[in-house]
Amino acid sequence: MSDPLWHPDVAALDLGQVLAALADPQRRRVALELAAGGDAPRLCATFAMPVAKATRTHHFRVLREAGLIRQVDLGNGRTNTLRRADLDQRFPGLLAALLAAEPPAAAGGDDQMPASASEGESTPASVR
Amino acid sequence: MSDPLWHPDVAALDLGQVLAALADPQRRRVALELAAGGDAPRLCATFAMPVAKATRTHHFRVLREAGLIRQVDLGNGRTNTLRRADLDQRFPGLLAALLAAEPPAAAGGDDQMPASASEGESTPASVR
DNA sequence: CCTATGGTACGATAGTTATCGTACCTTGAA
DNA sequence: TTCAAGGTACGATAACTATCGTACCATAGG
Numbered sequence: 001m002s003d004p005l006w007h008p009d010v011a012a013l014d015l016g017q018v019l020a021a022l023a024d025p026q027r028r029r030v031a032l033e034l035a036a037g038g039d040a041p042r043l044c045a046t047f048a049m050p051v052a053k054a055t056r057t058h059h060f061r062v063l064r065e066a067g068l069i070r071q072v073d074l075g076n077g078r079t080n081t082l083r084r085a086d087l088d089q090r091f092p093g094l095l096a097a098l099l100a101a102e103p104p105a106a107a108g109g110d111d112q113m114p115a116s117a118s119e120g121e122s123t124p125a126s127v128r
Numbered sequence: 129m130s131d132p133l134w135h136p137d138v139a140a141l142d143l144g145q146v147l148a149a150l151a152d153p154q155r156r157r158v159a160l161e162l163a164a165g166g167d168a169p170r171l172c173a174t175f176a177m178p179v180a181k182a183t184r185t186h187h188f189r190v191l192r193e194a195g196l197i198r199q200v201d202l203g204n205g206r207t208n209t210l211r212r213a214d215l216d217q218r219f220p221g222l223l224a225a226l227l228a229a230e231p232p233a234a235a236g237g238d239d240q241m242p243a244s245a246s247e248g249e250s251t252p253a254s255v256r
Numbered sequence: 257c258c259t260a261t262g263g264t265a266c267g268a269t270a271g272t273t274a275t276c277g278t279a280c281c282t283t284g285a286a
Numbered sequence: 287t288t289c290a291a292g293g294t295a296c297g298a299t300a301a302c303t304a305t306c307g308t309a310c311c312a313t314a315g316g
Contacts, residue, residue, distance in 0.1 A: 097221035
């Protein structure tokens with residue numbers, strides 16, 4: 001539970017934790033974009049979240065510890081994959097329902113989000 | 129928005145708020161029991177929540193303001209009804225998925241919860 | 257080796273949430 | 287009228303969460 005990169009077992013997935021993770025708009029967007037992107041792995045940085053790096057790390061940890069995504073450390077970069085099979089096994093229909101209710105904005109399959117230019121790093125104008 | 133008994137419009141339902149409301153085990157149980165109970169109205173007190181009255185009121189308010197239930201004040205007692213039609217319209221499949229993933233414990237259709245006897249009123253041993 | 261990139265861990269802060277006790281209100285029945 | 291039952295509102299507290307800055311760590315490439 002305290003390992004550097006820990007993932008809950010399929011059987012241990014908790015619906016409350018999953019829903020709590022998905023309740024946040026930013027995290028929900030990440031999960032749904034992964035779902036809409038054909039379950040292809042993506043680096044954290046490719047999601048263009050309007051928050052500081054530390055906060056982004058936090059959100060991805062919540063997603064991982066809830067069992068929504070699987071992360072693989074590459075030293076530099078960390079790939080994120082939707083745990084679709086596990087989720088569909090434990091909560092069939094949930095992902096589909098969310099995807100139907102709130103399809104990721106940039107539809108069309110796989111948009112690579114053209115970098116969005118200058119990576120200012122930190123100090124994103126304080127959200128919330 | 130500040131009226132004593134306010135309900136969000138169907139079009140105003142927010143998925144994030146709905147998921148947040150359903151993330152709590154107690155609130156999720158209420159919603160799912162209503163769903164499994166044929167959408168029949170039920171008083172707050174019939175749900176046997178292991179918390180103080182004030183806390184129960186809080187949870188039902190969260191459910192109502194998220195648009196999950198509709199409440200009608202009777203002076204004494206307040207009836208709670210699942211807003212199934214509204215939910216199915218905005219988030220089709222969501223309720224079904226949750227119901228499938230976590231069917232209410234006391235299954236069998238409509239259990240009236242036989243009073244549970246002595247209503248100690250407050251001081252339920254402090255949970256959490 | 258040096259630097260850039262993607263990301264973590266720590267420590268802090270502000271806002272939100274769950275919980276409670278007490279006082280009070282409204283309806284219905286004795 | 288008086289009382290019981292179901293609930294609310296207020297005010298408080300403790301816990302959790304989102305957010306951040308700074309320091310730091312791996313890998314990849316020059």
